[in-house]
C-alpha cells in the first residue's frame with residue numbers, strides 16, 4: 001500500500017500548526033469554561049515553534065520528525081498539554097525507529113504507543129474527559145482509514161460534553177465540568193483532521 005515519509009510528517013505538523021492557529025480562539029473559549037483559558041495560545045505557540053524548527057532543519061525520517069516535534073512542544077508549552085502532546089509525538093516517533101517510510105497501519109501502531117505513554121504520564125483513562133477520549137478511539141479507527149481516524153476523534157471530542165472531568169484543571173470543577181467539551185480532546189480532533197487532509201493530498 002501507500003507509504004508515508006519524512007516530508008509527509010513535516011506537512012502533517014505544518015497543517016496542525018495552521019489548524020490550531022485558526023481554531024485557537026475556540027480552543028481558548030472551551031478552556032475558559034473549564035480551565036484557565038490558555039489552551040489555544042499554548043498550542044498555537046507550541047506548533048508554531050514546531051513548524052519553525054522543522055523548516056530550519058527537516059529531519060530525514062518520519063520518526064525523527066515526530067521526535068523533534070514532541071521535544072519542541074515540551075520545551076515551548078508550559079501547560080499540561082505541552083508535555084502530554086510532546087510525549088505522544090516523541091513516543092510515536094521513537095516507535096517508528098529509523099524507517100524512512102511508514103504505512104498507515106505502522107503509523108497507527110506508533111501513535112498507539114504514543115497514546116499509551118500519554119496515559120502513563122497523566123494517569124488518565126478514557127472517560128476522564130481528557131484528550132485521551134479523542135486520541136484512544138482515533139488511533140484504533142486509523143487502522144481502518146484516515147477518514148475513520150478523523151471521524152472517531154471528532155466523535156470522541158463531542159462525547160466529552162456530558163462527562164465529569166477526573167484529571168487536569170477541569171477536575172477541580174467536579175460536577176460543574178459536566179456540559180462542556182474538553183479543550184484537549186477538541187485539539188486532538190484537529191490532529192486527526194490534519195492527518196486526513198495531508199494524506200489526501
Ligand code: ADP
Nearest residue numbers: 039079080081122124130131167168183184185
Ligand atoms: P493547562 O490545563 O495546564 O492550562 P492546557 O489548557 O494547554 O493545559 O491543556 C488542557 C487539556 O489537557 C485538557 O483539556 C485535557 O484534555 C488535557 N489534560 C490535562 N490533564 C491531563 C491528563 N492528566 N491526562 C490527559 N490529558 C490531560
Ligand code: MG
Nearest residue numbers: 035036038039
Ligand atoms: Mg489551560
Ligand code: MG
Nearest residue numbers: 036038079080
Ligand atoms: Mg494553563
